[in-house]
Amino acid sequence: MTDDATIADHYTSGQLLERLEAALRDDGVDPKRPTIEALAPHDQFHGRGMEATLELAEGLEVSAEDHLLDVGSGIGGPARFLADRFGCRVTGIDLTREFCDVARHITGLLGLESRVAFEQGNALAMPFEAARFDGAYSMNVSMNIADKAALYGEIHRVLKPGGWLALSEVAQGPAGALTYPTPWARTADSSFLSTPEETRSGLEAAGFTVERWRDTKQAALDFGARSRALVERGEKPPHRSVFLMHGALGPEVMANVARGLNEDKIIPIEVFCRKA
Numbered sequence: 001m002t003d004d005a006t007i008a009d010h011y012t013s014g015q016l017l018e019r020l021e022a023a024l025r026d027d028g029v030d031p032k033r034p035t036i037e038a039l040a041p042h043d044q045f046h047g048r049g050m051e052a053t054l055e056l057a058e059g060l061e062v063s064a065e066d067h068l069l070d071v072g073s074g075i076g077g078p079a080r081f082l083a084d085r086f087g088c089r090v091t092g093i094d095l096t097r098e099f100c101d102v103a104r105h106i107t108g109l110l111g112l113e114s115r116v117a118f119e120q121g122n123a124l125a126m127p128f129e130a131a132r133f134d135g136a137y138s139m140n141v142s143m144n145i146a147d148k149a150a151l152y153g154e155i156h157r158v159l160k161p162g163g164w165l166a167l168s169e170v171a172q173g174p175a176g177a178l179t180y181p182t183p184w185a186r187t188a189d190s191s192f193l194s195t196p197e198e199t200r201s202g203l204e205a206a207g208f209t210v211e212r213w214r215d216t217k218q219a220a221l222d223f224g225a226r227s228r229a230l231v232e233r234g235e236k237p238p239h240r241s242v243f244l245m246h247g248a249l250g251p252e253v254m255a256n257v258a259r260g261l262n263e264d265k266i267i268p269i270e271v272f273c274r275k276a
């Protein structure tokens with residue numbers, strides 16, 4: 001199996017659409033007529049879910065004429081949210097075919113297909129011409145990519161001069177190796193965490209200027225505490241996408257992330273940078 005296939009295999013269940021439809025029905029939502037709000041607990045495949053996507057949007061200046069790139073777009077929750085919020089176009093690219101199929105299906109149900117599109121492909125060799133996009137973002141993806149120089153270089157290539165890149169990532173903390181499985185990798189063999197310092201120097205080496213930088217560890221701990229309090233009261237937590245992705249493995253991967261955060265083995269970071 002190639003590395004790409006190992007990673008796509010980690011995310012592929014063959015049951016994603018059925019699980020999503022069942023989860024929506026359980027929420028009292030008709031799966032044929034979902035809304036962006038109803039999908040939010042399920043279609044944001046990154047730490048803190050919609051809370052993080054909202055914060056990303058609040059830090060962006062996007063016009064309706066802009067065309068954004070979502071690198072590692074999952075089932076498209078962030079892409080649909082940003083297209084709806086700003087009236088812009090968004091193109092997502094993702095390695096996992098099942099995610100792209102479900103992303104297109106949901107986008108069609110929401111009537112957003114004229115502005116939101118998904119390509120199955122590798123972020124290291126994107127089928128887009130140079131200087132095509134006004135801005136790019138990537139949420140919880142680079143942990144699957146060993147060659148960060150190639151990733152940042154490829155994003156830099158497809159951005160217009162002055163274009164921005166917003167990253168929301170899980171970085172390697174100072175306290176050593178994580179326990180696997182995690183949401184992004186079954187074993188350490190397909191997990192490629194960079195330290196915050198390596199992330200910054202990698203972005204600068206690719207030609208980006210870092211304009212904003214945030215360590216979101218406390219936000220992640222607070223989000224986890226609020227979610228646990230809801231569960232203890234018998235309510236659903238706000239972020240349930242890991243159960244769509246990983247089914248029965250969900251509790252174990254979430255516990256490994258929580259332990260990694262508490263023990264300083266991972267540091268969630270948000271970075272905003274710009275192509276000169």
Ligand SMILES: C[S@@+](CC[C@H](N)C(=O)[O-])C[C@H]1O[C@@H](n2cnc3c(N)ncnc32)[C@H](O)[C@@H]1O
Pocket residue numbers: 007008011043044045046071072073074075076077078093094095096099121122123124138139140141144145183184
């Ligand atoms: C944790 S999910 C995040 C999905 C999405 N960004 C979100 O926040 O909902 C990681 C995603 O990265 C994708 N991915 C990993 N390596 C990739 C690569 N080399 N090229 C494109 N997508 C990749 C996976 O298929 C998966 O959909």
